[in-house]
Amino acid sequence: MQNRIYSGRFIVLSALLMVCGSVSAAENYTLTIKEHRFEPEELEVPAGRKIKLIVKNEDSTPEEFESRSLKREKIIPGKSQATIFVGPLDPGTYDFFGEFHEESAKGRILAK
């Protein structure tokens, strides 16, 4: 009985480790939002690989990272950051923008 509980825990633990493993396997890229603009506006990433995008919002207002081609949509509150996983991407250009400041907050990801 004891044993079974422990092996159950072991399975859960190793499953968690696998999830964490796959998470940390993705390469990190950082996008910063400053005065309703993205920095950098053009981000080059390798095609065919999963990317971990860390979006830092240095403004005091919230922004919504949105990309139709990447199919991503996420609110980044002011003075905070969030993680968005994208890809693996086919080679090409993927536009994104800040939905709350669409006139200024624009950028694209180049997958090569």
Place this chain on the structure above:
Amino acid sequence: MLATAIIVFREVIEAALVISIVMAASRGVPARGWWIWGGVGGGLIAACVVAVFADTLAEAASGVGQDLFNAAVLFTAVAMLGWHNIWMQRHGRELAREMNQVGKAVVSGERPLYALAIVVGLAVLREGSEVVLFLYGIASADESSAGSMLTGGVIGISFGTAVGLAIYYGLLRIPTRHLFRATSWLILFLAAGLASQGAAYLVQADLLPPLGREVWNTSDWLSEDSLIGQILHTLVGYVSRPDGVQILFYLATIAIIASLMRLFGDEPARPVGH
């Protein structure tokens, strides 16, 4: 001001459509007003709480807390909609029969209105927290624009509500004896759409594989940003570039709810003695 109105409208319309379907589905139930507007009120309060803690939520779970939260909210709503449909399938027939005899008020009062109240509350919570966060963000950044922000917000909320009302009154034109059936179909598709949205959040958080990125692309033909696209997105879960896993969740939700409706819904045929 126009930008504010459009952004608020986009958020409000989703909640408004959910409320209108739930209102139509509970037509004629005496206490429904309490439950539904209670759900809306509870959702608004919760939305403000979520907006206040938005930064904590965003940074939680290594930056995917918001996605996990959204997915949890969506899947809870799916479960509640499914439960309502299964319950209705079981009792709807009795209900319809007894409506003529006992009068519908007593019998239909037993319906699981709390499930619908939770659905409404969750929809308001999800969309409302975005609106609150957005409006608060503008107001705190630039006090001079507070007036035009308020106007934009009010315009957005009014238009969103108007679309919801239009759908509601449209549904009411369906004769009562078909209304149960029509709303249970609508709820089935609504639930499937929410499940596929939930799956998309889990892909974004890297907890589910996409199983094929962008299985098709109909965004040139019908964009989700258009009014029709957005309405279809909420009502039947239309997505112009779905991931494989979204299609899987969509179909699985329909299959599971529909088979549970069959399994628990069909009463043994007993002679009613007409």
